[in-house]
Amino acid sequence: MTDTLASYSLLAVYSAMAIYAGAFIMFTLDLARRSAPAPARLGASSVVSLGARGGSTTLLERLATDAPSDSQPKGPRYLRVAMALTVVAWVLHVSGAVLRGVAAGRVPWANMFEFTLTATAIIIGVFLAVQFWQDLRFLGAFVSGFVLLALGIAATNFYVDVVPLPPALQSAWLVIHVFVASLGTGFFALGAALSVMQLLQARRAVGKAVRLRFLDTLPAADQLENLAYRVIVVGFVFWTFTLIAGAIWAAHAWGRYWGWDTKEVWTFIIWTIFAGYIHARATRGWRGSRSATLAIIGFGAVVFNFTIVNLFFKGLHAYSGL
């Protein structure tokens, strides 16, 4: 029974990956489409202008870019198809995670394969949910590409059979700590994507030849920075909570709330980098590209913490199951 469900789960995951691949292509085509000359669209971002001193986020209107009233009929179609594919893939993806959980009789995030499965589902979930607040579909290629890659690596390299939880993992904190960490990761991922775009825009603004025409259709660097900031601070709150919940759990399971275990160290490093990011954005001379770089380094550290630290570093958090 367990094995049957686990194989259905895997089937759902592979199907989701195939559809994400389609979505990724569509998102990329959309970016390519944006690269075609589109004079009519220019000026959209100048509607929203930020004063020199107005670092304090003054996003005056919802971003006007990509308004559906677009005059190019072919344009957003790619985007709409891409979004639809993403939603379908996501539903399969979530079912895959749920089936895995049912197969194991517990939450589906107790080893690296399961954690990747769930965390990537949450990343897409955050990406989809954020659209209700702000049109960030232009990040689709980045997000779907990242998730596709992560799922592929997980399914081929991290896959393990369903096994019961070792006693140290049998705790409500497994549910809370890991879930919130994944949520935080989702927001940090979007923040990093926005920061990459921001850096590209900033380079272009100072006249560096960035031959990516699609940038014309994206918000300006300072708007991207504000968006990134708002996404990242949400991630930061989740990460702070993860850190504290982890300490509480460690106090229960290992008898001390903090012991500089490798995983604890890296969680702390990440937290510090993003605290640095928040300060950088508030510091004269550090706003803009420098703080964006910190956001990208921070997300890099998140990925590093999950992959390299899990696989190659020694520590108490030896739960990869590999």
Added chain:
Amino acid sequence: MSRPSNETDSTDAAAPDSTRPQGHFDAPETITQPKLSPLGYLRFFWRQLTSMRTALLLLLLLALAAIPGSLVPQVSSDPNGVIQYKAANPTLAPILDKLGFFTTYYSVWFSAIYLLLFISLIGCVVPRTKHHFDALRARPPKTPARLERLEGFTTRETSLDLATAIGRARALLRTLGYRTEIYSSTDTVGDSVSAERGYLRETGNLVFHVALIGVLITVGIGGGFGYTGQRVVVEGYAFNNSLASYDSFNPGRFFTDAALEPYSIALDKFTPVYEESNHNAIGQAIDYTAAVTTTQRGQAPQQQTIKVNSPLDIGGTQVFLLGNGYAPTLTVRDPSGTVVFSQPTACLPQDANLSSICVIKVPDGLSKQIGMLGFFYPSAVNTTKGGLASNYPDLINPILTLNVYTGDLGLDNGVGSNAYALNTDSLTQVAGIDSVTKAIRLGPGDKVDLPNGLGSIELTAIPRFASFDVHHDPSQLWVLIFAVFIVAGLVTSLFIPRRRVWMKAVTGESGLVLEYAGLSRGDDPGLVAAVAEIADRQSQQAKA
């Protein structure tokens, strides 16, 4: 729609914020030239230390400095790893050792960074707290001369008279949580309302930073009063919460014996549960339960259980179940049949199926001191290489093999005092691979003669042992309380907008026109919408 530029009509309201630390993008730009007096330098240095830029650099430095501790094993968390690492890297290790890499988080450089950071933090928070107290008591700032240069500027026509319009605006803003003040311009008396809200944002920010200091102080000081002790207990045995009773003990800096509250814990039974049905995980541990009897002074003994993830609270300490294994009981008799040794020996597990290594020392009672190096297999099977292995952690086919050595065990001069190690260098093997007699092999109840007529040995029983960690940490609760403040302060400070809003009545062509505008302080994406909503609500009120 852009933000005010500072040269024109720079009023108090739109001026940069003097409560921000130096280097904050919103703080006034000051160029501080140190006066050439020592005090001047000191002040200059202090201002540098407490500036935003320094805080940022120190934060990033802290992140960087934490990395080495994750790359090489640490004495505190992995002492054996350090020993192995030093053996494997004979040239690099001494250098790393000098630099403090094996004790990263207690090293001079790591401590220096976080202490500087926290001094900077205190130097930053104290003046901000003072400013904030002042701000809490101050009136909202004067209305700027020209609202149209501010954010979200919008106008509504009204038929109300001046006093009513102003009064209503003030009432509305107050219900929305703004603090309000009525100001007059040069030509009209009482023609504008100035309002400010979101003081909680700065409060939250200060609470957050102060709670960080709180965590550091409680960890640094409170932790010093605590202690941790480790003890291995075999089923049927007990231990006391006293220094002599622990196998190892780590006192905090301010520890005194008085901190040890007397109690005893007896391990009645240790029950593991192993997976039996899931064929991917046969033998995997899924539960451990230690049934114990606790005795505290002046109280009747109590039966309790300790599990992983659910420690026992007793006498101001928490008792954790960390490890477990087997402790075969061996009975050694001399040639005349007199028992000279009979006790369980905890064997160190080597793998998930609890193949274990046992070290048994019998210093007295026989003609020679004997030491034995044992290998215990709870479910022994023959390996293809001809040896033994265990294929399940429970006692299905237990076998203990023993290499026997004679000679000076070194117990008198302290060399052999590590109970889990046997230094065989100066001993003679009398049973085992290197000697004529093969290694001794015992199943439950088996009794075998020792070589050279030394006597006999019997495997009388195979109880289990559990290893307990006892912790006393008076700082824990405080750290938790501060952690809650950290999260609360963070959320408040990141998500409560702090904003100023003005409503000003000017005389237009056809009666009174109400102007509205706002100013954000800090990240405030909703400001424009908020100003528009205030304007709309007031004009609806006027119609109603």
